[in-house]
Amino acid sequence: MAKALREPRNTSAQTTARLREAGLRPTRQRVELAGVLFQNGDRHVTAESLHDEVANTGVKVSLATVYNTLHQFTEAGLLRQVIVDAARSYFDTNTGDHQHFFVEKEGLLIDIPGESIAVAGVPTPPAGLSVDRVDVVVRVRRN
Amino acid sequence: MAKALREPRNTSAQTTARLREAGLRPTRQRVELAGVLFQNGDRHVTAESLHDEVANTGVKVSLATVYNTLHQFTEAGLLRQVIVDAARSYFDTNTGDHQHFFVEKEGLLIDIPGESIAVAGVPTPPAGLSVDRVDVVVRVRRN
DNA sequence: CTCACAGTTTAGAATCATTCTAATTCGTTG
DNA sequence: CAACGAATTAGAATGATTCTAAACTGTGAG
Numbered sequence: 455m456a457k458a459l460r461e462p463r464n465t466s467a468q469t470t471a472r473l474r475e476a477g478l479r480p481t482r483q484r485v486e487l488a489g490v491l492f493q494n495g496d497r498h499v500t501a502e503s504l505h506d507e508v509a510n511t512g513v514k515v516s517l518a519t520v521y522n523t524l525h526q527f528t529e530a531g532l533l534r535q536v537i538v539d540a541a542r543s544y545f546d547t548n549t550g551d552h553q554h555f556f557v558e559k560e561g562l563l564i565d566i567p568g569e570s571i572a573v574a575g576v577p578t579p580p581a582g583l584s585v586d587r588v589d590v591v592v593r594v595r596r597n
Numbered sequence: 598m599a600k601a602l603r604e605p606r607n608t609s610a611q612t613t614a615r616l617r618e619a620g621l622r623p624t625r626q627r628v629e630l631a632g633v634l635f636q637n638g639d640r641h642v643t644a645e646s647l648h649d650e651v652a653n654t655g656v657k658v659s660l661a662t663v664y665n666t667l668h669q670f671t672e673a674g675l676l677r678q679v680i681v682d683a684a685r686s687y688f689d690t691n692t693g694d695h696q697h698f699f700v701e702k703e704g705l706l707i708d709i710p711g712e713s714i715a716v717a718g719v720p721t722p723p724a725g726l727s728v729d730r731v732d733v734v735v736r737v738r739r740n
Numbered sequence: 741c742t743c744a745c746a747g748t749t750t751a752g753a754a755t756c757a758t759t760c761t762a763a764t765t766c767g768t769t770g
Numbered sequence: 771c772a773a774c775g776a777a778t779t780a781g782a783a784t785g786a787t788t789c790t791a792a793a794c795t796g797t798g799a800g
Contacts, residue, residue, distance in 0.1 A: 479795095480796085481747090481748060481749080481796070482749095483748085483749070484748090501786080501787080502786085515749085516749065516751070517751095518751080518787090518788080519749055519750070521786095521787065521788075522749080522788095535683075537680065537682065538680065539680065540678075540680050540685075540757095540758090541758095541785085542683075542785090542786065543683045543786085543787085555722055555723070555726070557726065566719070566720060570718045570719075570720055571716065572716070572717045572718050573716050573717075574715045575714045575715050576709070576713075576714060576733075579698055579707075579735070580698070582739055583698070583700065583737040583738065584737060585735055585736070586736040587735075588735050589733070589734045589735075590716060590719075590733050591732045591734075592719055592731050592732075593731070594726040594727060595729050596725055596726060597726070597727055622767065622768080622776065622777075623767090624766070624767075624776090624777060624778080625766085625778095626777085626778070644757080644758080645757080658778085658779095659779045659780070660758090660779095661758090661778075661779060661780080661781095662777080665777080683786095683787090684757080685757065686758085
């Protein structure tokens with residue numbers, strides 16, 4: 455009876471461990487954000503969309519923290535930043551090699567598996583420069 | 598002697614004609630901006646860089662007009678907008694089929710001829726969506 | 741278990757690119 | 771050259787993101 459309300463939090467030990475491995479102190483807000491982000495498969499979020507989503511779960515995390523966290527996760531390799539829209543930044547929980555469809559009107563990003571796409575003929579960069587990564591954005595529109 | 602100082606203005610009739618063809622009234626500022634933009638081969642500018650550049654030629658054009666003009670030129674097919682940086686928008690005078698190297702640290706864009714690059718394996722977009730264009734950004738860094 | 745401190749969070753101000761507004765100016769056509 | 775709609779502009783407004791300075795919280799030592 456004593457522990458009747460002690461449900462297994464989705465604030466799981468796994469998330470905590472993952473943060474620690476990434477060299478990030480598992481604070482309440484980081485654990486919360488990581489939970490929302492990495493719980494269900496690949497996701498694309500915006501600082502604001504994530505902020506709203508977390509707010510809806512009842513937890514309070516400031517927008518500043520959401521921004522900080524998104525950047526820290528990105529530096530730690532837990533997220534990848536996707537630049538497709540001049541208006542806002544997207545973050546992708548899929549850090550593997552892949553590309554995107556982007557529906558501009560709706561701000562909707564859709565993954566394209568990395569294996570399916572191949573970019574050939576990329577010239578050697580000008581002297582002194584080396585390739586960091588190749589991003590492909592397939593801009594699509596509703597028919 | 599009379600016309601000794603009458604150099605052929607780069608504010609040429611060609612520029613004026615080009616604007617008219619594009620359905621744009623050839624105002625002083627549009628002619629000036631078009632002159633700077635389309636005078637010497639392919640160029641990549643940001644609103645601010647173009648504004649500064651024009652200011653240095655002694656002509657005064659407001660930043661608002663530069664923004665308006667860049668968008669109008671883009672709609673008219675005279676420019677192409679390039680999205681590679683979350684911080685600012687680039688505009689490319691090369692509207693043909695081609696891609697870019699991007700040196701993030703320096704905000705430097707370099708054209709890659711369209712013929713040299715080939716993207717294969719782009720899957721059919723989800724139902725209801727059709728491909729508008731495929732953008733490739735080769736992110737490079739200084740060694 | 742408690743303390744202390746570096747690391748975090750946060751509200752709100754600040755920044756920066758871009759857009760908007762409302763008033764003035766300019767191109768064009770009659 | 772008058773008139774009218776289009777274009778320009780200064781400055782305010784906006785929106786995303788970053789910064790600041792103060793309050794708070796993990797964590798490791800004792």
